[in-house]
Amino acid sequence: MRKLLIWLPLVLFLAFIGLFASGLFQPDDRIIHSRLVGHPLPAFTLPAGASDRSSLASAQLATGKPRLLNIFASWCVPCAAEAPQLMALKQAGVEIDAIAIRDARLDVDGFLKRYGNPYARIGLDARSEVQMALGSSGVPETFVIDGKGRIAYQHIGDIRADDVPMILDRLRDAQ
Amino acid sequence: MIAETGLAALWLAAALALLQLVLAFAGLRGGKPELLAAVRPAAVAQGVLTAIAFALLITLFLRSDMSVLLVATNSHSMKPWLYKFAGTWGNHEGSMLLWVTVMGVAGAAVALFERALRRDTHMATLGGQAAISLGFYAFLLFSSNPFARIDPPPPDGQGLNPLLQDPGLAFHPPTLYLGYVGLSVAFSFAIGALLTRQVDAAFARAMRPWVLAAWVLLTLGITAGSYWAYYELGWGGWWFWDPVENASLMPWLAATALLHSVTVLATRDALRAWTVMLAVIAFSMSMVGTFLVRSGILTSVHAFAVDPSRGSFILALLALYIGGALALFGWRIGSVREGAPFELVSRETMLVVNNLLLSVILGIVLIGTLYPLMTEAFGHKVSVGAPYFDRIAGPIALTLMIALAVGPLVRWRRDRAAAVGKRLLVPAIIALLVSVLLFAFAWGRTGILPFLGLVIALSVGGASMAPLWKRNLLRTPLFTWGMVIAHLGCAVSLAGMACDSAFTVEKLVAARPGDTIQTAGWTLRFVQIRPLAGDNWTALQADMQVDRGGTPVLIHPQSRFFSSPPTTTSEAALLTRWNGQLYVVLGDEVEDGRWQLRIWWKPFVTLIWLGGVLIALGGALALVGRERRGWLLKWRAGRSEA
Numbered sequence: 001m002r003k004l005l006i007w008l009p010l011v012l013f014l015a016f017i018g019l020f021a022s023g024l025f026q027p028d029d030r031i032i033h034s035r036l037v038g039h040p041l042p043a044f045t046l047p048a049g050a051s052d053r054s055s056l057a058s059a060q061l062a063t064g065k066p067r068l069l070n071i072f073a074s075w076c077v078p079c080a081a082e083a084p085q086l087m088a089l090k091q092a093g094v095e096i097d098a099i100a101i102r103d104a105r106l107d108v109d110g111f112l113k114r115y116g117n118p119y120a121r122i123g124l125d126a127r128s129e130v131q132m133a134l135g136s137s138g139v140p141e142t143f144v145i146d147g148k149g150r151i152a153y154q155h156i157g158d159i160r161a162d163d164v165p166m167i168l169d170r171l172r173d174a175q
Numbered sequence: 176m177i178a179e180t181g182l183a184a185l186w187l188a189a190a191l192a193l194l195q196l197v198l199a200f201a202g203l204r205g206g207k208p209e210l211l212a213a214v215r216p217a218a219v220a221q222g223v224l225t226a227i228a229f230a231l232l233i234t235l236f237l238r239s240d241m242s243v244l245l246v247a248t249n250s251h252s253m254k255p256w257l258y259k260f261a262g263t264w265g266n267h268e269g270s271m272l273l274w275v276t277v278m279g280v281a282g283a284a285v286a287l288f289e290r291a292l293r294r295d296t297h298m299a300t301l302g303g304q305a306a307i308s309l310g311f312y313a314f315l316l317f318s319s320n321p322f323a324r325i326d327p328p329p330p331d332g333q334g335l336n337p338l339l340q341d342p343g344l345a346f347h348p349p350t351l352y353l354g355y356v357g358l359s360v361a362f363s364f365a366i367g368a369l370l371t372r373q374v375d376a377a378f379a380r381a382m383r384p385w386v387l388a389a390w391v392l393l394t395l396g397i398t399a400g401s402y403w404a405y406y407e408l409g410w411g412g413w414w415f416w417d418p419v420e421n422a423s424l425m426p427w428l429a430a431t432a433l434l435h436s437v438t439v440l441a442t443r444d445a446l447r448a449w450t451v452m453l454a455v456i457a458f459s460m461s462m463v464g465t466f467l468v469r470s471g472i473l474t475s476v477h478a479f480a481v482d483p484s485r486g487s488f489i490l491a492l493l494a495l496y497i498g499g500a501l502a503l504f505g506w507r508i509g510s511v512r513e514g515a516p517f518e519l520v521s522r523e524t525m526l527v528v529n530n531l532l533l534s535v536i537l538g539i540v541l542i543g544t545l546y547p548l549m550t551e552a553f554g555h556k557v558s559v560g561a562p563y564f565d566r567i568a569g570p571i572a573l574t575l576m577i578a579l580a581v582g583p584l585v586r587w588r589r590d591r592a593a594a595v596g597k598r599l600l601v602p603a604i605i606a607l608l609v610s611v612l613l614f615a616f617a618w619g620r621t622g623i624l625p626f627l628g629l630v631i632a633l634s635v636g637g638a639s640m641a642p643l644w645k646r647n648l649l650r651t652p653l654f655t656w657g658m659v660i661a662h663l664g665c666a667v668s669l670a671g672m673a674c675d676s677a678f679t680v681e682k683l684v685a686a687r688p689g690d691t692i693q694t695a696g697w698t699l700r701f702v703q704i705r706p707l708a709g710d711n712w713t714a715l716q717a718d719m720q721v722d723r724g725g726t727p728v729l730i731h732p733q734s735r736f737f738s739s740p741p742t743t744t745s746e747a748a749l750l751t752r753w754n755g756q757l758y759v760v761l762g763d764e765v766e767d768g769r770w771q772l773r774i775w776w777k778p779f780v781t782l783i784w785l786g787g788v789l790i791a792l793g794g795a796l797a798l799v800g801r802e803r804r805g806w807l808l809k810w811r812a813g814r815s816e817a
Binding site: 003025 | 448452455456459463466486487490493494497498501502504505508509545548549551552763764765
C-alpha cells in the first residue's frame with residue numbers, strides 16, 4: 001500500500017505530462033467564429049461613418065447581389081495593411097460596405113484619404129454593438145453577404161493578397 | 176558590444192553550471208574532497224555571471240538600443256525610464272533571463288551562507304541546483320536568446336503592453352520570481368537530502384529559512400498582483416481565477432503546506448516523506464505555472480509568448496526535473512526511516528490537517544485550471560470560471576481557517592481534547608456573538624459564504640492572538656510573534672474578502688458634466704471632462720467632486736490611450752477611507768454628451784491586501800527570529816577568532 005502511494009505522484013505527473021503534450025500539439029484554434037454563418041444578418045441601422053459616404057442599415061445589404069461587409073477601424077494597423085486588397089476587390093467589381101468600430105468620423109475620413117476608399121456605404125458602430133451582434137470579435141473582419149442578406153462566409157483577420165481569389169470564389173458561390 | 180558581452184557572460188555561466196554539476200557528482204561519487212572544494216566557488220562565479228548578464232540587458236533597455244531584437248519589440252524610445260527598466264522582464268526572453276539570474280544568485284547564496292547542512296548534502300544540493308539551472312540556460316541559449324540583434328534596426332520600438340505600464344507591475348514579477356526560484360532551492364535541498372539519505376531534523380532546519388524567504392516573497396508578489404489587477408483592469412474585482420493568477424497561487428499553497436510541515440520536521444522530526452514530497456511539489460507548481468503561462472496552451476488575459484516550440488522545451492524540462500525528482504523520491508524514500516510518532520490530539524495532527532486541506536485546495540485549483548485542457552483533449556471546449564473555484568475551494572478554505580485558529584492552541588506530541596476545548600472558549604464566544612449580530616443586521620443581504628466568512632474571520636482573528644495570552648510580550652520569541660501576525664493576517668484578508676462580496680454597492684450610470692449622482696451615502700458631482708497628455712499617452716479625464724457629508728474631494732478617473740501599440744486602458748479613481756474604497760471608472764461617451772460611469776463603494780476591501788502584507792510580515796519576523804540566534808552565534812564566533 002505504502003509502496004503504491006510512493007509511486008502515485010510520479011504516475012499522476014506522467015499523466016499530466018501526456019495531457020500537456022496533447023494540448024501543446026493540438027492545432028491552435030482560438031479564433032472565435034460567428035454562429036451566424038448561414039443565417040440572415042441581424043437587423044441594425046448605423047449612422048454614417050464618413051462625411052462623403054451614406055449610412056448603413058442591414059436592409060440595404062439584401063440587394064440580390066452578393067457583397068462584402070468589412071469591419072474596420074481607423075486606429076487598426078492591420079486594416080491599413082488590408083486596404084490595397086479591398087481596393088483591388090473594388091476594381092474587380094465587388095460592392096463593399098463597411099462598419100467602422102469605435103471610431104470618429106474625422107478619423108475615418110483621414111484613414112480613407114490615406115489608404116483609399118473602396119466602400120459604398122460606411123456605418124459607424126461607436127460602441128461595437130453591431131459588431132458583437134454579428135459575432136465578430138476583432139478588426140479587421142470581412143463577411144461575405146449573399147443576395148438575400150445572409151452571411152455566407154466570415155473572414156477573420158486582414159485579407160492578404162493571396163486571399164483575394166478565394167474571396168472572389170466565395171462571392172461567386174454566394175450568388 | 177554590450178549585447179555580445181551579455182551573451183558571453185550567459186554562456187560562461189552555463190559552462191560553470193555544467194562544471195558545478197560534474198564536480199559535485201564526481202566528488203560525491205568518488206569521495207574526492209579536492210573536487211568538492213571547487214563546487215562552492217563555481218556556484219558563486221555562476222551567480223555573479225548571471226547577474227552581469229542581466230545587468231547588461233537592463234542597460235540595453237535603458238539605452239533603448241533598438242539594434243537588439245528584444246528591445247525593439249518590447250520597448251519604445253519615448254517611454255518613461257521606469258518602464259524601459261521594467262520592460263527588461265516584461266517579456267518572454269527577459270523574464271526567463273531574470274529566472275536564471277535569480278536561480279544563479281540563489282545558488283551562490285546557498286554556496287556562501289549555508290552552514291547548517293552536512294557537507295555532502297550541501298554539495299549534492301549545489302549539484303542539484305546546477306542541474307536545474309542548466310536546463311534553463313539551454314532554453315535561453317538555444318531557443319530564446321535575449322541578446323539577439325536585428326538588422327537593420329528600427330527607428331523606434333513597438334512598446335510595452337500598456338497594461339504593464341504601471342509601477343505596481345514593474346516590481347510584481349521580480350518579487351514573484353524571487354519566490355518561485357526560492358522554491359527551487361527547497362527542491363534542490365530535497366534532492367540533495369534524498370541522494371545522501373539525510374532527511375532529518377537538521378536538514379529541515381537548514382531548509383526552513385529558504386522556504387520561509389521564498390514564501391514571504393511569493394505572498395508579497397501575489398498580494399501586489401491582486402491589487403494591481405484590482406485597480407488597473409478597472410473591473411473592480413481582486414481575484415479572477417485566471418490561469419496566470421492560479422500559476423502563482425498553486426506554488427503558494429504548496430509552499431504554505433511545506434512551511435508548516437518543515438516546522439514539524441525541524442521541531443519534532445516527524446513527517447519526513449511528506450516534507451520532501453511538498454518541497455518537490457512546491458517547485459513543480461512554479462514550473463508548471465510558468466509552463467502554462469508561457470506555452471500558450473491555456474488562454475489568459477495576460478499570458479504572453481504563445482509559442483508551441485518553446486512550450487515543448489519547457490515541457491521537456493518539466494518532465495525531466497519533476498519526473499526525475501518524483502522517481503528519485505519513489506526510489507529513495509523507502510529507505511528513509513519514519514520520524515517520531517505523535518498522538519491523535521496534538522499540534523502535529525493539526526499541522527497534518529492543515530497540510531491536507533491546503534493540498535486539497537491545491538488539487539481543486541489545479542484541476543480547475545487544467546480542466547479546459549482535459550476536455551479539449553476529448554474534443555469539447557469549456558472554460559472554468561470563478562463559480563467553480565468559489566463554491567468548491569471556498570468551504571475548504573473556511574475549514575482551513577478554523578484549523579489555523581485551533582492549531583497553535585494545541586500542544587506538541589500530545590494534548591487533552593478537554594483542555595483544547597477550554598482554550599477555544601473565547602473564540603467560540605466571539606463566533607457566537609458575531610453570528611447573532613450579523614444575523615440580526617445582515618441576514619438575507621449576504622450569501623452564506625460571506626456570512627460564514629465574516630463570522631470565521633472575526634473569531635479566528637481573536638483566536639490567532641491567543642498564543643500571546645498571559646505571556647510576557649517582550650520575551651515572547653520573534654518566531655511566535657511571526658506566527659501570530661501571519662495568522663491574524665489571514666483573518667484580516669478573509670474579513671476583507673467577506674465584506675467585499677457581502678456589502679459592495681455598484682452603480683452604473685450615464686452622466687453629463689454638471690450632473691450629481693447619489694450612491695451608498697456618497698454624493699458625486701461630475702464637474703467636467705477634459706483631455707490630458709502624459710509621457711507616452713493621451714487621456715480623457717473626468718473631474719469629479721465626491722463627498723459623504725464632509726469636505727468634498729476631487730477624484731480623476733481616466734481613460735488612457737497609448738499609441739504604440741494602440742491600446743486604451745482605464746485608470747480607475749480610488750478614494751480610500753478607513754472603512755472602504757470608492758472606486759470610479761470612466762467608460763465611453765454614450766450619446767448627447769453623456770458618459771458612462773461605473774461606481775463601486777467597497778466596504779473594508781483594503782483589508783484583503785493589508786492582510787496579505789501582515790502574512791508576509793509575519794513570515795519575515797519568523798525568518799529573522801529563527802535566524803537571528805544563528806547569526807549572533809556566528810558573529811560572536813567570528814569575533815573571538817579574529
